[in-house]
Amino acid sequence: MINKQVASVAEALADVRDGATIMIGGFGEAGSPIELIHALIDQGARDLVVVSNNAGSGEVGLAALIKTGRVAKVVCSYPRTANSTVFPELYHAGKLELELVPQGTLAERIRAGGAGIPAFYTPSAVGTPLAEGKETRTFDGREYLMELGLKADFALIKGRAADTHGNVLYNKTARNFGPIMAMAAKTAVVQVEKVVAAGELDPETIVTPGVFVQRVVEVAHPAHESELVAQGAVYP
Amino acid sequence: MINKQVASVAEALADVRDGATIMIGGFGEAGSPIELIHALIDQGARDLVVVSNNAGSGEVGLAALIKTGRVAKVVCSYPRTANSTVFPELYHAGKLELELVPQGTLAERIRAGGAGIPAFYTPSAVGTPLAEGKETRTFDGREYLMELGLKADFALIKGRAADTHGNVLYNKTARNFGPIMAMAAKTAVVQVEKVVAAGELDPETIVTPGVFVQRVVEVAHPAHESELVAQGAVYP
Amino acid sequence: MSADTPTGWSRDEMAKRLAQDIPDGSYVNLGIGIPELVAKYVPEGRELVYHTENGLLGMGPSPAEGEGDPELINAGKRHVTANPGASFFHHADSFAMIRGGHIDLCVLGALQVACNGDLANWSTGTADAIPAVGGAMDLVAGVRSIYVITQHCTKTGEPKLVEKCTYPLTGLGVVTRIYSELAVIDVTAQGFRLVELAPGVSFDDVQQRTGAPLLPKQ
Amino acid sequence: MSADTPTGWSRDEMAKRLAQDIPDGSYVNLGIGIPELVAKYVPEGRELVYHTENGLLGMGPSPAEGEGDPELINAGKRHVTANPGASFFHHADSFAMIRGGHIDLCVLGALQVACNGDLANWSTGTADAIPAVGGAMDLVAGVRSIYVITQHCTKTGEPKLVEKCTYPLTGLGVVTRIYSELAVIDVTAQGFRLVELAPGVSFDDVQQRTGAPLLPKQ
Numbered sequence: 001m002i003n004k005q006v007a008s009v010a011e012a013l014a015d016v017r018d019g020a021t022i023m024i025g026g027f028g029e030a031g032s033p034i035e036l037i038h039a040l041i042d043q044g045a046r047d048l049v050v051v052s053n054n055a056g057s058g059e060v061g062l063a064a065l066i067k068t069g070r071v072a073k074v075v076c077s078y079p080r081t082a083n084s085t086v087f088p089e090l091y092h093a094g095k096l097e098l099e100l101v102p103q104g105t106l107a108e109r110i111r112a113g114g115a116g117i118p119a120f121y122t123p124s125a126v127g128t129p130l131a132e133g134k135e136t137r138t139f140d141g142r143e144y145l146m147e148l149g150l151k152a153d154f155a156l157i158k159g160r161a162a163d164t165h166g167n168v169l170y171n172k173t174a175r176n177f178g179p180i181m182a183m184a185a186k187t188a189v190v191q192v193e194k195v196v197a198a199g200e201l202d203p204e205t206i207v208t209p210g211v212f213v214q215r216v217v218e219v220a221h222p223a224h225e226s227e228l229v230a231q232g233a234v235y236p
Numbered sequence: 237m238i239n240k241q242v243a244s245v246a247e248a249l250a251d252v253r254d255g256a257t258i259m260i261g262g263f264g265e266a267g268s269p270i271e272l273i274h275a276l277i278d279q280g281a282r283d284l285v286v287v288s289n290n291a292g293s294g295e296v297g298l299a300a301l302i303k304t305g306r307v308a309k310v311v312c313s314y315p316r317t318a319n320s321t322v323f324p325e326l327y328h329a330g331k332l333e334l335e336l337v338p339q340g341t342l343a344e345r346i347r348a349g350g351a352g353i354p355a356f357y358t359p360s361a362v363g364t365p366l367a368e369g370k371e372t373r374t375f376d377g378r379e380y381l382m383e384l385g386l387k388a389d390f391a392l393i394k395g396r397a398a399d400t401h402g403n404v405l406y407n408k409t410a411r412n413f414g415p416i417m418a419m420a421a422k423t424a425v426v427q428v429e430k431v432v433a434a435g436e437l438d439p440e441t442i443v444t445p446g447v448f449v450q451r452v453v454e455v456a457h458p459a460h461e462s463e464l465v466a467q468g469a470v471y472p
Numbered sequence: 473m474s475a476d477t478p479t480g481w482s483r484d485e486m487a488k489r490l491a492q493d494i495p496d497g498s499y500v501n502l503g504i505g506i507p508e509l510v511a512k513y514v515p516e517g518r519e520l521v522y523h524t525e526n527g528l529l530g531m532g533p534s535p536a537e538g539e540g541d542p543e544l545i546n547a548g549k550r551h552v553t554a555n556p557g558a559s560f561f562h563h564a565d566s567f568a569m570i571r572g573g574h575i576d577l578c579v580l581g582a583l584q585v586a587c588n589g590d591l592a593n594w595s596t597g598t599a600d601a602i603p604a605v606g607g608a609m610d611l612v613a614g615v616r617s618i619y620v621i622t623q624h625c626t627k628t629g630e631p632k633l634v635e636k637c638t639y640p641l642t643g644l645g646v647v648t649r650i651y652s653e654l655a656v657i658d659v660t661a662q663g664f665r666l667v668e669l670a671p672g673v674s675f676d677d678v679q680q681r682t683g684a685p686l687l688p689k690q
Numbered sequence: 691m692s693a694d695t696p697t698g699w700s701r702d703e704m705a706k707r708l709a710q711d712i713p714d715g716s717y718v719n720l721g722i723g724i725p726e727l728v729a730k731y732v733p734e735g736r737e738l739v740y741h742t743e744n745g746l747l748g749m750g751p752s753p754a755e756g757e758g759d760p761e762l763i764n765a766g767k768r769h770v771t772a773n774p775g776a777s778f779f780h781h782a783d784s785f786a787m788i789r790g791g792h793i794d795l796c797v798l799g800a801l802q803v804a805c806n807g808d809l810a811n812w813s814t815g816t817a818d819a820i821p822a823v824g825g826a827m828d829l830v831a832g833v834r835s836i837y838v839i840t841q842h843c844t845k846t847g848e849p850k851l852v853e854k855c856t857y858p859l860t861g862l863g864v865v866t867r868i869y870s871e872l873a874v875i876d877v878t879a880q881g882f883r884l885v886e887l888a889p890g891v892s893f894d895d896v897q898q899r900t901g902a903p904l905l906p907k908q
Binding site: 267343363366415 | 524525526527528541542543544545546549554560561562563564566567570571595600602603604605606607608609610613614640641642643644
Binding site: 204 | 344348351352353354355356357358359373375376378380384405406408438439440441
């Protein structure tokens with residue numbers, strides 16, 4: 001029978017391998033799956049490629065993961081955040097590769113990866129430094145860039161509730177990259193405050209259908225990054 | 237103040253012009269906006285290009301529209317349906333152009349049109365007669381077809397409920413093409429059983445955000461195509 | 473071809489035989505016709521999630537006569553139900569599931585299957601037919617495994633398993649396994665290979681009715 | 691440049707002036723900084739829907755101090771509220787709204803605007819800066835009208851309205867109108883054209899502080 005719930009965040013990420021590409025949901029702290037990120041730090045995989053909109057703040061969550069030195073490359077639209085010191089240090093020291101992608105192109109590349117679309121054309125970034133080296137093409141008299149779909153080995157996502165089939169609901173603007181990262185990852189892991197039995201969620205309101213989710217794990221009281229940073233928390 | 241509700245299906249379609257491209261939602265009868273289609277018949281615009289998954293059945297709804305002879309071309313994945321006689325007649329008589337598109341490619345082309353993506357690559361139909369004349373390209377050793385985004389002047393869509401901002405909920409598998417056609421059309425017109433005030437729908441459960449919808453119209457008791465066909469109904 | 477055509481499996485037995493091969497927890501899309509029968513035979517203790525490309529995961533059995541909802545249908549436009557754990561979604565999301573490799577298995581009917589896995593199942597290519605393709609090309613391009621369930625030969629006795637398809641193709645090299653009333657046959661790099669014979673059917677019975685060489689069971 | 695720098699409009703007055711030009715019912719995306727002030731000045735009788743690209747249509751004002759929800763934020767990562775008629779959606783849908791031309795107006799800050807409408811607003815191109823672009827390039831490529839709201843000159847007195855941008859570009863020929871403390875200026879096919887002067891500001895005041903020819907009001 002289908003039951004995608006796993007007992008702990010550690011179990012959810014036990015098989016992450018060195019060199020894996022990891023998509024991490026969240027826009028700033030909203031939707032940042034802190035407990036899963038901390039479990040990934042504990043797990044110890046190295047040479048990771050992280051795909052995420054931001055690069056974390058303080059020394060918890062994504063920033064703490066980067067600080068371990070186990071992230072080789074970040075694919076991201078906005079690595080500069082208030083209270084962000086970890087990323088700049090490693091970046092300036094040449095210890096971290098950055099692929100800067102416009103936010104909408106990042107979102108569309110992730111969706112494309114999940115939807116079996118290897119490449120698409122977009123008007124975003126045409127004529128800018130971020131178009132350098134990219135193929136361009138004109139449709140109906142306007143110039144577009146070709147961009148490639150993005151896939152990942154794992155996605156770490158924060159939802160509000162899920163059922164045992166992996167159907168997921170989100171909370172307000174914490175939804176952001178969750179649904180598309182679940183599509184693009186071989187193994188999508190979603191932490192939620194509550195896992196319920198299949199049938200308890202209204203099929204009309206499910207945001208991420210279970211087919212896109214491989215593991216769900218209950219984190220009843222997730223931490224908020226801004227609170228941890230305000231407390232001066234450091235992980236681990 | 238924002239109020240997208242219009243008083244009647246006639247008013248909702250008063251400005252459709254000859255030669256317009258009209259997307260019509262529905263998969264078979266589920267989601268087919270019969271009352272809007274009948275209003276389009278009454279309205280009288282000619283030389284229409286219709287984008288729809290099927291081509292209607294009996295002599296009501298989409299089939300009745302085609303029967304008027306005012307549809308010049310159908311873009312569709314499956315024009316062959318039980319009780320479908322209107323389409324075959326006109327098609328065989330050379331009075332109707334058909335662009336046959338695989339269903340998933342049709343859906344993705346519509347979404348792309350709505351999302352500002354002029355073209356994308358898909359593995360569907362590679363090596364088949366439907367790939368003839370299409371550009372191919374290899375990514376990671378696999379061959380793909382380039383397909384173009386599709387836009388429309390109008391979309392005719394059936395929902396369950398909407399608010400005055402144009403936020404829409406659907407009913408079960410009648411959702412099908414509604415959300416993406418709303419994205420791809422300059423003027424998306426949605427018929428629903430009930431229009432409520434802004435704020436009465438839960439923002440977490442809205443399927444089509446109001447920005448994609450220009451007009452909503454109440455049709456409290458929409459007809460079902462299969463029932464009309466069983467009754468031998470003919471429109472007009 | 474022999475006049476003593478062996479009967480082999482009934483349609484329901486074919487569907488039941490195929491159902492044995494679907495692992496627990498699979499996401500499965502069933503085509504129209506014989507494929508729909510597979511849903512009746514899920515082995516005890518397994519749970520499958522049925523995807524129907526018009527926008528439902530967790531499709532359940534047909535409702536009781538007269539209780540159908542015209543807005544709750546499957547890809548064959550028949551009334552269905554929704555199981556616990558079901559979800560509704562729009563067409564672009566539905567085909568993202570298909571094209572993106574998220575569906576484990578699709579079971580389809582066939583007009584012809586070639587020994588290299590090419591499938592023809594949407595058109596006989598006759599001039600007067602109304603062309604109609606639906607989601608077949610997307611399914612074969614995107615779903616991880618494609619099983620064909622079909623009568624071994626056409627009504628006029630022509631083999632459906634052939635060296636090379638003569639009908640318009642649905643996809644290239646996509647079929648992995650075939651279930652007919654006579655046998656279960658894998659499509660391998662070497663061509664058709666017997667997996668299992670139906671009761672009372674011999675290897676020669678199958679080879680005689682197959683339009684390409686059949687390799688023996690391994 | 692004159693020592694008697696005219697004061698012109700305050701930041702709030704700039705925002706209020708811009709707000710006058712937004713038609714009732716518009717879908718509007720406000721950038722971070724001065725653009726956020728615009729939301730305070732919607733003229734009586736108009737209703738606007740604010741889009742924030744992190745996934746909310748119908749963004750409302752900031753909540754009372756201490757009542758913020760860390761999962762209800764805007765693109766500037768500040769706490770916001772949701773108005774009646776709001777909806778939440780994921781990032782691909784949010785940027786489909788932007789890229790697909792569904793948002794009527796975007797109000798952005800600027801480092802430089804060229805007289806052909808080129809915009810530079812994401813990077814000063816210095817070697818030690820951490821590059822960060824966010825959604826700016828998508829907004830300028832997709833939203834129907836791009837208004838810039840900005841101080842007329844940099845803190846060191848350099849014109850921000852220039853012949854040609856020297857900072858890395860955000861988009862080509864995208865800006866349609868500029869609101870500064872000194873004036874409202876259109877970007878036309880002929881270059882910058884004055885629309886309106888702030889109180890106590892002369893044409894020459896503006897031209898002196900503008901790095902490209904300014905056409906008189908039409």
